[in-house]
Amino acid sequence: MSTLLAAPLAWLLDRMFGEPRRLHPLVGFGALAAALERSLRRESDRNQTQRIKGVLAVVLLLAPIAAAAQVLASLPVVGVAIEVLLLYLALGARSLEEHGNAVARALAADDIAAARAKVGRIVSRDAEGMDEGAIARATVESVLENGNDAVFAALFWFAIAGAPGVVLYRLSNTLDAMWGYRNARYLHFGWFAARLDDALNYVPARLTAIVYGVVGNFPRALACWRHHAPLWYSPNAGPVMAAGAGALGLKLGGDARYGGEWKRRPELGCGKAPRHADIGRALALVRRATCVWIAVAVGIQIGIQWAITGWAHA
Amino acid sequence: MPEHGGRLIEASRRYGIAPAQWLDLSTGISPFAYPLPPLEPELWRRLPDEEDDLTAAAAAYYGTSHCLAVPGTQAALQALPRILAARRVAVLDPTYAEYAYVWARTGCEVTSVPEGAMGEAAKNFGAVVLCNPNNPDGYVFTGERLAHMRSELAARAGWLVVDEAYADISGGVSVASEAGVPGLIVLCSMGKFFGLAGIRTGFVLGPAEILARMRDELGPWAVSGPARHVAGIALRDRPWQQAARQRLHAARDRLGDMLAACGLESAGSTFLFHWILHPDARAVQDRLARRGILVRAFDRPQALRMGFPGAERDWKRLDGALREVAHAVP
Numbered sequence: 001m002s003t004l005l006a007a008p009l010a011w012l013l014d015r016m017f018g019e020p021r022r023l024h025p026l027v028g029f030g031a032l033a034a035a036l037e038r039s040l041r042r043e044s045d046r047n048q049t050q051r052i053k054g055v056l057a058v059v060l061l062l063a064p065i066a067a068a069a070q071v072l073a074s075l076p077v078v079g080v081a082i083e084v085l086l087l088y089l090a091l092g093a094r095s096l097e098e099h100g101n102a103v104a105r106a107l108a109a110d111d112i113a114a115a116r117a118k119v120g121r122i123v124s125r126d127a128e129g130m131d132e133g134a135i136a137r138a139t140v141e142s143v144l145e146n147g148n149d150a151v152f153a154a155l156f157w158f159a160i161a162g163a164p165g166v167v168l169y170r171l172s173n174t175l176d177a178m179w180g181y182r183n184a185r186y187l188h189f190g191w192f193a194a195r196l197d198d199a200l201n202y203v204p205a206r207l208t209a210i211v212y213g214v215v216g217n218f219p220r221a222l223a224c225w226r227h228h229a230p231l232w233y234s235p236n237a238g239p240v241m242a243a244g245a246g247a248l249g250l251k252l253g254g255d256a257r258y259g260g261e262w263k264r265r266p267e268l269g270c271g272k273a274p275r276h277a278d279i280g281r282a283l284a285l286v287r288r289a290t291c292v293w294i295a296v297a298v299g300i301q302i303g304i305q306w307a308i309t310g311w312a313h314a
Numbered sequence: 315m316p317e318h319g320g321r322l323i324e325a326s327r328r329y330g331i332a333p334a335q336w337l338d339l340s341t342g343i344s345p346f347a348y349p350l351p352p353l354e355p356e357l358w359r360r361l362p363d364e365e366d367d368l369t370a371a372a373a374a375y376y377g378t379s380h381c382l383a384v385p386g387t388q389a390a391l392q393a394l395p396r397i398l399a400a401r402r403v404a405v406l407d408p409t410y411a412e413y414a415y416v417w418a419r420t421g422c423e424v425t426s427v428p429e430g431a432m433g434e435a436a437k438n439f440g441a442v443v444l445c446n447p448n449n450p451d452g453y454v455f456t457g458e459r460l461a462h463m464r465s466e467l468a469a470r471a472g473w474l475v476v477d478e479a480y481a482d483i484s485g486g487v488s489v490a491s492e493a494g495v496p497g498l499i500v501l502c503s504m505g506k507f508f509g510l511a512g513i514r515t516g517f518v519l520g521p522a523e524i525l526a527r528m529r530d531e532l533g534p535w536a537v538s539g540p541a542r543h544v545a546g547i548a549l550r551d552r553p554w555q556q557a558a559r560q561r562l563h564a565a566r567d568r569l570g571d572m573l574a575a576c577g578l579e580s581a582g583s584t585f586l587f588h589w590i591l592h593p594d595a596r597a598v599q600d601r602l603a604r605r606g607i608l609v610r611a612f613d614r615p616q617a618l619r620m621g622f623p624g625a626e627r628d629w630k631r632l633d634g635a636l637r638e639v640a641h642a643v644p
Contacts (some may be wrong), residue, residue, distance in 0.1 A: 231435055232431075261615075270425075
């Protein structure tokens with residue numbers, strides 16, 4: 001089925017129901033991946049072996065599920081519904097809003113302890129000891145980054161490759177979140193998961209950056225992207241967050257503490273340090289961007305349909 | 315304004331210890347200050363003369379004729395944003411807080427950049443500002459890296475600003491002698507190695523047109539006559555410099571050993587201070603202060619910066635205090 005209806009429908013489902021609270025398939029997938037890692041990875045393995053096993057694990061997990069998605073989506077009658085359902089499961093726009101708003105509300109009520117607890121659920125850095133500025137900054141960064149990961153990149157891969165595309169993307173993104181760390185445990189085993197996620201996000205991240213600019217301050221978003229993204233240590237988060245920071249006129253990045261260790265991170269963007277009200281602005285930016293993405297996706301589909309029909313009639 | 319070390323009077327009020335009782339290790343100023351020569355009364359009466367031999371002395375010392383005496387590198391730093399046409403400035407993180415502050419207050423867009431991304435910053439920004447070796451963590455950029463960054467910047471009419479306040483001019487770190495090439499500005503201080511922070515004298519090294527504009531910005535008689543006189547003598551005194559260098563390097567080793575013996579690991583150093591990571595640095599600072607020893611503490615990450623004592627009894631005092639404190643704050 002075409003994106004024409006599936007994307008708006010899935011988006012609507014996400015808006016109405018949010019993430020399934022029970023029996024989320026990604027939870028099951030995570031357990032499966034953890035079990036596979038346990039049975040494959042050995043501490044004693046050499047680096048090269050770990051890498052090969054990492055590739056094997058990713059392929060074993062992704063290929064059958066993507067193939068199944070392809071088969072299910074091709075079924076007559078129910079195939080359409082399954083496509084919409086899979087895209088809905090991959091989208092996390094409402095969940096993003098809920099988590100972001102929860103932090104913003106706690107900060108607005110001057111409840112720092114609650115705000116730390118809430119922000120700890122969406123970022124991997126240490127929430128302990130964060131002040132309002134650090135909490136707002138972490139939340140805005142997470143909102144901008146997830147605007148790509150949980151919304152746009154999913155829509156992008158759906159538009160490009162349908163149900164298997166979005167399933168592949170979402171699961172690869174999950175594996176990256178589980179294994180994509182540069183620590184002793186995952187440096188080699190998680191290498192492929194991290195590279196695959198980088199590759200799948202390369203184009204969507206840049207399109208996200210452009211659209212953040214379009215629905216925010218465009219010249220500033222482009223300037224921050226150009227100047228600050230190359231400083232960032234992750235090739236896709238850099239453009240997304242730098243352009244988002246520019247679009248909003250905020251200064252993001254800077255030092256953050258992970259697992260008790262301070263990590264030196266470059267600053268991104270320009271303008272003021274974020275405060276709690278900026279979380280709402282970031283969420284609104286992602287909302288506006290989502291509308292643009294869906295409109296563009298539908299527009300392209302209509303264009304293609306129209307071209308095909310026109311060509312067939314010619 | 316950013317906080318700095320050396321605020322002895324404030325500390326003495328806070329801890330109820332008279333200023334003279336303190337051992338101040340909070341600044342990274344050499345404890346072996348250049349012994350002041352007697353000053354002619356004429357020096358106080360006359361206006362300073364820029365045609366004196368200070369510039370020649372500095373040229374010989376830094377190995378370049380492209381130098382200008384300034385009333386402290388801080389004054390030069392504050393004038394630089396007006397002189398360099400850079401709108402986007404990358405400042406090393408962490409470093410001396412004044413760089414970011416002075417550029418931001420003139421309306422420049424300042425971005426803090428960790429050491430690892432400085433090379434990228436050189437490709438994108440109008441100016442890149444760093445301290446080498448770095449204050450407070452002692453990080454050293456190699457000459458090769460600095461040369462690469464400078465050429466990237468110079469190709470786009472940008473600037474690499476290197477503060478060499480803590481550089482040992484003969485230690486292989488300094489790029490002072492290259493000054494004059496496009497895109498490079500080096501700031502040098504009489505305050506640290508020579509221990510003459512009070513005379514507020516330093517040098518800006520760079521292309522002639524920058525030095526001319528700096529002179530314009532600072533106005534005539536910017537450096538006082540007595541300061542010019544003392545600085546000139548100190549810069550020419552090679553035997554003293556050689557001896558001071560040896561004493562400082564010995565002090566660096568001695569403090570490193572002393573810290574290690576107390577379980578405080580030095581995570582970086584220059585020949586003027588040690589940088590010590592400690593999970594409860596503020597508590598260590600507080601306990602040392604209660605014993606009349608002033609050090610700088612930093613928060614992200616928690617760390618201490620400690621200059622060197624000079625006199626033997628100060629070393630003993632520090633050693634005793636460190637042992638007690640290390641025992642109390644594990």
